[in-house]
Amino acid sequence: MFNGRQDIRIILYHMYEADEDAATVANYLETLRSEMLEKGIGHIECVTESGEDLVDSLERLAYQKTAELIVMGITERED
Numbered sequence: 001m002f003n004g005r006q007d008i009r010i011i012l013y014h015m016y017e018a019d020e021d022a023a024t025v026a027n028y029l030e031t032l033r034s035e036m037l038e039k040g041i042g043h044i045e046c047v048t049e050s051g052e053d054l055v056d057s058l059e060r061l062a063y064q065k066t067a068e069l070i071v072m073g074i075t076e077r078e079d
Contacts, residue, residue: 003040005040
C-alpha cells in the first residue's frame with residue numbers, strides 16, 4: 001500500500017512490560033523498519049516504551065505526533 005511513497009511518515013510503536021524485553025523489541029522494530037525502507041517507504045520512526053496502559057500511551061503518542069491514522073496489531077504473549 002505504501003511502496004514508493006516518500007510523502008508519508010510511519011511510526012512503528014511497541015509497548016513492553018518487562019525491562020528485559022527492551023532490546024528484543026528495539027531489534028524487532030529496527031528489522032521491520034529496514035524491510036520497509038527497502039520497499040521505498042518514506043520516513044519511518046521507531047518508538048518503544050515500557051508501560052502497562054497501552055490505550056493511554058498510544059493516545060498520548062498519537063496526540064504528540066499528530067497522527068492521522070493508527071493501524072494496530074495486538075497479540076497476547078503466551079508464557
